Amino acid sequence: MTDTDPSERTFPAGIAARLRREILTGELPPGSPLKERDHALRLGVSRTPLREAVRMLGQEGLVTLRPLRSPIVADPSLAEVLDEIAVLRQLELFSGGLACVNASDAEIGTIAQMVDRIAEQHATGDKLDVFDLDMRMHRAIADAAHNAALSRTYGEYLARLWRIRFLSARERADAPRVLADHRDMVAALRDRDPDRMMAAIGSHLDGLVRNVTRHFQRREEGPDQP
Amino acid sequence: MTDTDPSERTFPAGIAARLRREILTGELPPGSPLKERDHALRLGVSRTPLREAVRMLGQEGLVTLRPLRSPIVADPSLAEVLDEIAVLRQLELFSGGLACVNASDAEIGTIAQMVDRIAEQHATGDKLDVFDLDMRMHRAIADAAHNAALSRTYGEYLARLWRIRFLSARERADAPRVLADHRDMVAALRDRDPDRMMAAIGSHLDGLVRNVTRHFQRREEGPDQP
DNA sequence: GCCGCACGGATGGTATACCATTCTGGCGGG
DNA sequence: CCCGCCAGAATGGTATACCATCCGTGCGGC
Numbered sequence: 001m002t003d004t005d006p007s008e009r010t011f012p013a014g015i016a017a018r019l020r021r022e023i024l025t026g027e028l029p030p031g032s033p034l035k036e037r038d039h040a041l042r043l044g045v046s047r048t049p050l051r052e053a054v055r056m057l058g059q060e061g062l063v064t065l066r067p068l069r070s071p072i073v074a075d076p077s078l079a080e081v082l083d084e085i086a087v088l089r090q091l092e093l094f095s096g097g098l099a100c101v102n103a104s105d106a107e108i109g110t111i112a113q114m115v116d117r118i119a120e121q122h123a124t125g126d127k128l129d130v131f132d133l134d135m136r137m138h139r140a141i142a143d144a145a146h147n148a149a150l151s152r153t154y155g156e157y158l159a160r161l162w163r164i165r166f167l168s169a170r171e172r173a174d175a176p177r178v179l180a181d182h183r184d185m186v187a188a189l190r191d192r193d194p195d196r197m198m199a200a201i202g203s204h205l206d207g208l209v210r211n212v213t214r215h216f217q218r219r220e221e222g223p224d225q226p
Numbered sequence: 227m228t229d230t231d232p233s234e235r236t237f238p239a240g241i242a243a244r245l246r247r248e249i250l251t252g253e254l255p256p257g258s259p260l261k262e263r264d265h266a267l268r269l270g271v272s273r274t275p276l277r278e279a280v281r282m283l284g285q286e287g288l289v290t291l292r293p294l295r296s297p298i299v300a301d302p303s304l305a306e307v308l309d310e311i312a313v314l315r316q317l318e319l320f321s322g323g324l325a326c327v328n329a330s331d332a333e334i335g336t337i338a339q340m341v342d343r344i345a346e347q348h349a350t351g352d353k354l355d356v357f358d359l360d361m362r363m364h365r366a367i368a369d370a371a372h373n374a375a376l377s378r379t380y381g382e383y384l385a386r387l388w389r390i391r392f393l394s395a396r397e398r399a400d401a402p403r404v405l406a407d408h409r410d411m412v413a414a415l416r417d418r419d420p421d422r423m424m425a426a427i428g429s430h431l432d433g434l435v436r437n438v439t440r441h442f443q444r445r446e447e448g449p450d451q452p
Numbered sequence: 453g454c455c456g457c458a459c460g461g462a463t464g465g466t467a468t469a470c471c472a473t474t475c476t477g478g479c480g481g482g
Numbered sequence: 483c484c485c486g487c488c489a490g491a492a493t494g495g496t497a498t499a500c501c502a503t504c505c506g507t508g509c510g511g512c
Contacts, residue, residue: 011466036494046467048274051494055278059285068473068494084375087320094316149310153379237495262464272497277464294464294503455512466501475492482485 016053023062024163030075061160078216088157089205096201097194098145107144108189115182168215242279249288250389256301287386304442307390314383315431322427323420324371333370334415341408394441
């Protein structure tokens with residue numbers, strides 16, 4: 001179903017996935033222009049599907065579209081990111097509360113397994129793998145709320161914040177708290193306890209805000225490097 | 227250029243606006259296919275910009291995109307609409323609370339004027355005008371929260387729910403409550419009272435849920451009409 | 453008489469050619 | 483020496499031709 005294989009799959013969305021990855025990993029740094037002809041040639045497709053892919057990324061907020069100008073990789077300010085996190089918080093609190101009511105036992109079991117795997121791999125595994133698994137876990141919680149619109153919008157925000165979350169994750173020395181939050185979430189789901197769920201989510205996002213703020217501060221101090 | 231174009235200018239978004247209007251007014255009823263060649267010819271543009279416009283409407287949820295098939299005008303179920311309203315409620319509660327803190331006095335004044343005009347025109351004016359003004363007023367409240375991401379996402383949900391809100395608005399004999407909700411919102415903004423604000427918003431959306439549910443029930447009973 | 457299959461039209465997807473606007477570099481006047 | 487302007491290149495926007503896939507229809511076999 002989900003082609004996490006970004007290599008060569010369906011064109012319009014596949015191209016978008018490939019560009020997305022290049023943006024999120026920093027191969028395409030913020031501010032760099034996405035010239036249609038160049039990238040179309042590079043990726044071996046025509047301008048038409050590439051154009052559509054760029055529009056998708058624009059919708060996701062990863063690139064900034066400008067009329068009659070080259071689209072550029074977005075470079076959001078701290079204030080913009082904090083605004084997005086504030087919305088993400090509302091969506092996640094809502095979905096967490098709903099999930100405590102609507103999630104099936106099987107879904108909770110799946111989420112619990114994900115949490116375990118995250119805890120296991122946190123010491124050993126590849127950072128990026130753990131990060132991806134973490135994101136899928138959060139998405140699974142949103143899905144367990146059984147509200148398609150909510151799940152979709154929440155997913156959009158997660159995607160939009162992917163890069164900054166990844167960058168700021170380097171800073172964190174707070175792995176114990178993160179893992180404790182995860183355990184709390186699973187326990188709250190099992191107990192069908194929305195209050196505890198929301199508390200854990202709140203703690204989780206407070207940590208994210210701290211990390212992101214610190215990340216921007218450090219970037220401010222050490223100004224320039226590509 | 228050649229074609230009649232009184233209202234909209236820029237092509238890609240302009241075409242989308244035109245199609246959107248045709249969908250929302252019912253000229254393009256739910257389920258009808260949006261064949262690229264036909265509508266491109268009809269609107270006097272090429273397939274390329276029309277295609278992009280259709281993608282925009284797909285993103286908005288007004289049309290359903292199917293791979294290798296004609297896109298069709300979306301026809302959401304009651305459950306889907308209620309899910310979307312649930313998300314809209316969270317976004318609106320959040321923006322209402324924020325607006326009580328962040329709104330400038332000037333913004334509150336503008337919103338108050340809009341509320342007054344809605345109340346005036348409710349008896350006399352054109353239904354569609356009042357409806358449009360109502361939507362702009364709610365959007366103004368969201369803007370007064372001073373969170374760009376929230377404003378954008380809230381706007382998307384308002385747009386997505388435009389048609390069903392309009393259709394179900396016919397049912398309502400609850401104009402007094404709606405207007406009272408509006409007055410409550412303005413009072414809450416002036417008093418910087420988030421609790422009262424959220425209560426008014428809750429009442430407002432409860433009414434919407436009732437109207438929408440009733441609308442679907444009646445549609446169920448009297449099955450067919452184009 | 454019914455089911456299956458092949459063929460042709462319809463339709464979305466892609467590639468490419470063309471147009472309009474904008475950016476850039478250099479030249480000339482102040 | 484600097485500012486402004488003008489031509490040409492670069493680049494996004496649009497139109498169109500071509501291709502792949504799907505769908506309906508009718509013919510033929512069972």
